[in-house]
Amino acid sequence: TFYLLDMSLKEAIALINGEGGSPAARYDVVIVCTSDDFQAAYWTRRLASGLCSPSDSSESPFPMVLAVSEDWGAGGAGNGLGTLYAFKKANDLAKEKFGVDLTAKLSSSSISAALFHTAGKGTRLAPLPASENNNKPAVKLPATIDVGGEMVPITVLEAVIKQTGVYAPSRMGRLSVFWGDQVFIPSAPTTYSPSHHVDIMCTLGKMVGEAEWKEKGLEKYGVIAVGSDGNAAQVEKVDHGTAIKMLKSLADVEKVGPSLGSFSVSSAMLAALTTEFSSEIESKAGKLDTDPHLWMPMTLSNEDYVNLMSQKGVEEAVSIAHYARMQKFKESFVATNKTMGVFGAVDVGRDACWWDYGQLKLYSRNNLKILEKSQDAELLREFLGIVSPLMNSDCGETNVDGVSHIFSSAIKGGGVTSSVISSVKCTSVEAQGAILVNVSAKKIKAAPGSIAYNIIDSSEEGITLGEGDVLVGIFDNEGNVTNVRSNIAIDGGKMWKELVLGNQVSFETLHTANKNSDVTAIEDRRNQMHREA
Numbered sequence: 001t002f003y004l005l006d007m008s009l010k011e012a013i014a015l016i017n018g019e020g021g022s023p024a025a026r027y028d029v030v031i032v033c034t035s036d037d038f039q040a041a042y043w044t045r046r047l048a049s050g051l052c053s054p055s056d057s058s059e060s061p062f063p064m065v066l067a068v069s070e071d072w073g074a075g076g077a078g079n080g081l082g083t084l085y086a087f088k089k090a091n092d093l094a095k096e097k098f099g100v101d102l103t104a105k106l107s108s109s110s111i112s113a114a115l116f117h118t119a120g121k122g123t124r125l126a127p128l129p130a131s132e133n134n135n136k137p138a139v140k141l142p143a144t145i146d147v148g149g150e151m152v153p154i155t156v157l158e159a160v161i162k163q164t165g166v167y168a169p170s171r172m173g174r175l176s177v178f179w180g181d182q183v184f185i186p187s188a189p190t191t192y193s194p195s196h197h198v199d200i201m202c203t204l205g206k207m208v209g210e211a212e213w214k215e216k217g218l219e220k221y222g223v224i225a226v227g228s229d230g231n232a233a234q235v236e237k238v239d240h241g242t243a244i245k246m247l248k249s250l251a252d253v254e255k256v257g258p259s260l261g262s263f264s265v266s267s268a269m270l271a272a273l274t275t276e277f278s279s280e281i282e283s284k285a286g287k288l289d290t291d292p293h294l295w296m297p298m299t300l301s302n303e304d305y306v307n308l309m310s311q312k313g314v315e316e317a318v319s320i321a322h323y324a325r326m327q328k329f330k331e332s333f334v335a336t337n338k339t340m341g342v343f344g345a346v347d348v349g350r351d352a353c354w355w356d357y358g359q360l361k362l363y364s365r366n367n368l369k370i371l372e373k374s375q376d377a378e379l380l381r382e383f384l385g386i387v388s389p390l391m392n393s394d395c396g397e398t399n400v401d402g403v404s405h406i407f408s409s410a411i412k413g414g415g416v417t418s419s420v421i422s423s424v425k426c427t428s429v430e431a432q433g434a435i436l437v438n439v440s441a442k443k444i445k446a447a448p449g450s451i452a453y454n455i456i457d458s459s460e461e462g463i464t465l466g467e468g469d470v471l472v473g474i475f476d477n478e479g480n481v482t483n484v485r486s487n488i489a490i491d492g493g494k495m496w497k498e499l500v501l502g503n504q505v506s507f508e509t510l511h512t513a514n515k516n517s518d519v520t521a522i523e524d525r526r527n528q529m530h531r532e533a
Contacts, residue, residue, distance in 0.1 A: 009353060009375075012185050013382045016166045023055060026165040027176070029094075029102060029113035032067040032137075032157070033086040039118075039135050040067035042520045043157070046138075050147035051158050061098040062111065066090040070119055072284050079117055080288040083177050084274050085281050086115055106267035109173030114164060118157060118180040124359040125181075126492025126507040127484045131454045131472035133517035137180045139357065140437050140453075142367055142422035143384035144392065144407045151392050151408045153422050153437055154384065156357045159183050163383070166190045167264075167346075176264040177290075181358040184260075185379055187349030196344030197269040197337060198295065200224055200234070201260040204347040207253045213240035221258040222291055224345050227251040232345045233299035234259065234291060236308060246304040260348065263290065268337045276329050297326035299343050353379050360470065364451060364488055367420055367435050371403050398429065419446070425533060426462075434465065438526075440533035449488050456481065456529050474510065475522050484510065 018024030030052050032043045047065040054063065068089040070082055077085055091102045105111040122129035122136040129136040137157035145154040163183050167176060170192050202224040208216065222236045223243065227250035235246050247253050265273070273294070280286045288294070292312065297305050302323050309319040334342065353376055355366045369377050370386065389405045396412040407422040414429040421431065425440040433448030439455045443462025446452060450465035454473040457463050465471055468488040475481050485501040486492070497508050505513075 009185050009187055009351065009379055010382070012166060012187070012190060013379060015190065016163055016185070016383065017385065024162075024165065025168050026052065026063055027114040027161075027168045028062040028111040029064045029066065029090075030161060031086060031090040031113065031115040032065070033082060033115060033117050033119065034067055034069050035119050035134065036071075036516055037069050038516060038518050038520065040069050042135060042138065042523070043067040045520060046147060046155075047158070047161070050145060051161055061100055064094065064098060064100070066093050068093060075287055076119065077284070078287040078289040078293070079177075080290045080294050081277060081280055081286060082117065082119075083115060083175075083290070084270075084277055085284070086117075087175060087270065088274065088281060090115075103267070103271065106173050106175065106270070109267075112168040112171045112174065112176070114161075114168070114176040114178060116157060116161065116178050116180050121511055122181075122358070123493040123496050123507070124491060125357070125363060126360070126496070127470065127472045127474075127486050127510065128360065128363065128453060130484065130507065130510040130514060131474050133474070133476075133519050133522055134511060134514040135517075135519045138519065138523075139363070140422070141357070141384070142370065142405070142407055142420045142435065142437055143386055144422065145385075153407070156181050156183075159357075159384070164262075170194065171264050173267050174264045175267075175270050176262070178262045181356065182260075183355045183357070183383075184348060185353040185383060187351035187353075188347045192346065194264070194266070194340070194344075195230060196232070196341040197266040197333075198263060198342060199344045199346045200232070200263040200295065201346050201348055202257045203260070203350055203352065204255040204257040204345060205350055207256050208240075210240040213243070218243075218256070218258065222261070223256060224259045225250060225253045226255040226345045228254050229341075230344055231341050232343050234295045234343075235300070236291060236296065238308070246300055246308075249299070249301065255345070255347075257347075257350075259291070261291070264346075266337075266340065269333070272329070272333050272337075276325075293322065294326070295343060297323045298330050302327075355380060360486070360490070360492060361488055364435060364449065368418075368433070370405050370420055371418060404431075414444075418448075423530070425530060428462075438530065439463070440530045451488070454526065455483065456526075456533055458533070473526075474514070475526050476513075477518055477522065479525060 034040045044065055044067045052063045052065050068086050094100045094102050118137040128139045132138040138155050140153035143154050144151040157180050160180055164178050219239050224232050225247045226232045229251045235243050305323050306319045356362045391407050393406045393409040398411045398413050399415040401417045404416045404419045409421050409424040411429050412427045417432045419431040419434045421436045423438045424436050426444050427442050429444045431446040434446035435451045437453050439452045441457040441462045445464045447467040449468040451470045470486040472484050484503050492507050497506050
């Protein structure tokens with residue numbers, strides 16, 4: 001069953017935060033797929049002592065945090081093989097560390113598990129991921145969270161894990177898979193009974209005609225269509241006429257909408273896919289993504305699939321062979337797993353709230369949103385646990401307006417208007433429309449739209465940021481610090497290889513230099529330097 005009724009967004013927030021006397025919904029097992037072993041160690045410690053720490057002193061191994069690196073060949077595994085490989089590594093780790101067989105636990109529907117993909121350079125968020133030594137999901141938001149008894153800025157990944165936990169109670173015996181930089185609050189009910197071995201999250205509305213399809217921009221997205229029997233199919237970036245033709249296998253298309261990409265699979269489907277691709281997993285070879293290589297060849301006709309893949313530059317013979325493989329897999333799977341359909345949809349609701357932190361301009365916009373008077377802003381504050389404009393802070397003689405929000409900071413004087421400040425230690429702050437996160441300095445002057453992030457400055461003149469300026473500190477394994485500049489108007493993806501605003505090196509060079517940084521040791525040293533500043 002999937003639901004199409006609207007649910008109040010506030011009700012969703014209450015479930016996510018565990019209000020009304022019930023505990024916050026969380027997955028029993030959280031798997032984080034990282035770029036390297038240093039990042040895996042970081043997330044194991046951070047989550048186990050914070051968001052995913054046990055709520056009681058029982059001997060249960062749950063909640064369990066399993067962070068694993070994707071040590072695949074050049075070009076990566078793709079999110080399809082990457083999911084299967086990460087789960088295999090996590091299962092091996094769970095057996096080794098806790099004596100727990102995740103496959104068996106999922107098979108008996110005794111646990112829920114979620115996997116979070118965090119790899120990727122984060123070029124459009126540059127230079128913030130560089131300041132976290134390529135640990136992109138560790139980019140901090142201003143609101144704070146308790147980690148090991150200390151209130152520290154929440155990371156983007158922690159916000160995603162917190163939000164997605166709302167689906168955990170409905171997904172016992174399933175593996176949920178999410179991406180690590182987009183937070184959404186569903187307006188549709190989150191409690192449901194899974195009816196398909198694969199279900200994909202999407203924003204569903206009624207099937208539309210050609211003009212509305214174009215108006216809604218559906219030809220730009222991966223689109224999920226749902227038939228009257230609840231079965232679904234996926235098409236990707238096609239016009240209305242092509243979509244109608246491709247979806248003819250579905251019984252009366254009733255609902256359609258853009259896919260979020262996030263999905264869940266039954267334990268049976270997870271085991272079957274792992275067996276099917278065992279040779280690729282063992283040899284760490286190949287690259288397969290879920291949408292074009294798993295879901296579409298299982299839900300489209302041979303002709304439509306081959307045509308679609310040819311638009312992506314894939315040779316016909318390759319697509320025909322892969323389609324045949326996936327159809328054979330599907331036939332074999334359905335023959336022994338008839339209790340549920342193969343591919344279905346989970347509607348998050350057309351009124352869902354979205355906060356994307358994957359680009360520098362969106363990081364700025366969605367953090368300054370905390371200050372707004374709107375339903376969206378109120379929901380964001382509730383989600384982040386912001387109950388007051390001033391939390392865990394001493395602002396001394398500082399003149400703070402009634403709009404700004406300040407968290408875990410010590411500021412002796414100055415003036416703050418329309419700004420968001422977190423973990424800042426400073427004698428005098430003059431900030432207007434700025435975002436300051438993890439900054440220690442004697443003086444800070446920050447103009448509208450500016451961002452200072454992970455900065456330790458001991459100079460008498462302090463830090464001065466012009467309009468839209470971005471200044472981040474990058475700490476290395478040896479304790480050296482480099483400050484890097486950008487501007488909110490600069491797209492790091494387009495300027496990845498360029499020298500910008502007088503920086504000595506490009507964002508690309510920084511990314512290369514940051515590889516295999518011991519991010520835990522660097523963050524510990526940086527925090528110590530902030531305490532001593």
